[in-house]
Amino acid sequence: MEDHRHQAPSTKPLSDARSFGHQDICKILEAHGGIDPMGLDSQTPCFEIDSTEVDMNEATLIGEGAYGEVYLVKWRGTEVAAKTIRSSIASNKTVKDNFLKELGLWQKLRHPNIVQFLGVLKHPDRLIFLTEYLRNGSLYDILRKKGRLDPLTAVAYALDIARGMNYLHQHKPHAIIHRDLTPRNVLQNEAGRLKVTDFGLSKIAQGRDVGYKMTGGTGSYRYMAPEVYRRESYGKSVDVFSFALIVHEMFQGGPSNRGEDAEKLADKRAYEDSRPHLPSIVYPEPIKKLLQDCWHKNPDRRPTFEEIIMHLEIIQEDLEQKAMGICCSCAIL
Numbered sequence: 181m182e183d184h185r186h187q188a189p190s191t192k193p194l195s196d197a198r199s200f201g202h203q204d205i206c207k208i209l210e211a212h213g214g215i216d217p218m219g220l221d222s223q224t225p226c227f228e229i230d231s232t233e234v235d236m237n238e239a240t241l242i243g244e245g246a247y248g249e250v251y252l253v254k255w256r257g258t259e260v261a262a263k264t265i266r267s268s269i270a271s272n273k274t275v276k277d278n279f280l281k282e283l284g285l286w287q288k289l290r291h292p293n294i295v296q297f298l299g300v301l302k303h304p305d306r307l308i309f310l311t312e313y314l315r316n317g318s319l320y321d322i323l324r325k326k327g328r329l330d331p332l333t334a335v336a337y338a339l340d341i342a343r344g345m346n347y348l349h350q351h352k353p354h355a356i357i358h359r360d361l362t363p364r365n366v367l368q369n370e371a372g373r374l375k376v377t378d379f380g381l382s383k384i385a386q387g388r389d390v391g392y393k394m395t396g397g398t399g400s401y402r403y404m405a406p407e408v409y410r411r412e413s414y415g416k417s418v419d420v421f422s423f424a425l426i427v428h429e430m431f432q433g434g435p436s437n438r439g440e441d442a443e444k445l446a447d448k449r450a451y452e453d454s455r456p457h458l459p460s461i462v463y464p465e466p467i468k469k470l471l472q473d474c475w476h477k478n479p480d481r482r483p484t485f486e487e488i489i490m491h492l493e494i495i496q497e498d499l500e501q502k503a504m505g506i507c508c509s510c511a512i513l
């Protein structure tokens with residue numbers, strides 16, 4: 181979940197050994213007084229909720245994803261989401277420990293555009309965690325229902341996602357990379373605000389967290405940055421690439437090349453620089469430019485989320501002024 185790319189490796193061997201899962205080396209370093217500054221984060225236990233506080237027999241199934249089923253349950257009088265993790269994932273001790281480590285980090289995050297983590301259910305043989313419940317479902321569901329969004333709504337949604345992602349990327353002491361930013365991992369609350377969820381979990385579920393050279397295979401092919409597909413080392417800007425494809429879908433009303441096999445699509449993006457079309461009739465010029473920058477083949481040329489927010493705020497103001505201008509001239513007529 182953390183961006184280790186730009187750290188000086190020699191200053192914190194225990195942190196590095198732990199993040200790469202080298203348990204034996206950790207033991208040796210600990211025995212010789214090794215200190216793990218990052219471990220302060222990763223070793224904080226998850227807030228545990230007694231399983232008697234949630235009646236899973238009364239749970240309503242809301243969906244199913246790669247890790248398991250998601251239920252609507254009541255906890256202390258409040259509706260919350262319970263995410264169950266498949267036993268094939270949870271029964272592997274290393275995978276389970278890594279999962280809990282990621283959840284331990286998630287529980288410390290607080291931002292209006294990040295789904296709030298609530299705690300882990302204390303269960304002897306199951307791994308279930310609670311998050312806030314977002315009644316309106318995912319951006320994927322919204323786009324399927326509504327189709328193309330009007331530009332002002334699309335820009336407001338893009339700003340919500342960018343602010344949540346900027347919070348993750350500016351996390352201290354290490355940036356949090358989502359790695360699987362897709363419309364299914366963006367949820368909407370009753371007030372219409374979008375929140376990002378499930379960051380960092382994809383690499384664990386697939387058991388491919390191998391450190392600096394992080395591999396392809398994490399995340400969804402349709403939104404995957406070329407460097408991830410090519411299994412090169414990568415950094416935060418992989419999320420900027422995925423973000424661009426999501427924004428593209430909001431203006432278009434769904435994924436481009438819907439019928440095409442997602443892996444083939446990722447292959448063409450990685451090796452032929454193929455990108456979705458941006459017809460001027462659908463995409464305002466500044467949005468076109470922003471998307472082209474965000475899905476640039478050179479990861480270093482992609483803007484940061486902080487820069488994206490600044491651009492989007494200007495675009496939003498411009499669109500609002502245009503909308504007001506149209507309304508004013510209507511009033512005069």
Ligand SMILES: Nc1ncnc2c1ncn2[C@@H]1O[C@H](COP(=O)(O)OP(=O)(O)OP(=O)(O)O)[C@@H](O)[C@H]1O
Nearest residue numbers: 242243244245246247250261312313314317318364
């Ligand atoms: N906190 C939540 N509140 C409301 N609905 C949720 C919540 N979390 C997940 N869901 C719903 O449950 C479904 C399954 O979610 P889950 O995160 O397990 O998988 P996914 O994101 O759809 O797919 P994948 O696991 O492949 O990323 C989603 O379609 C989403 O609509």
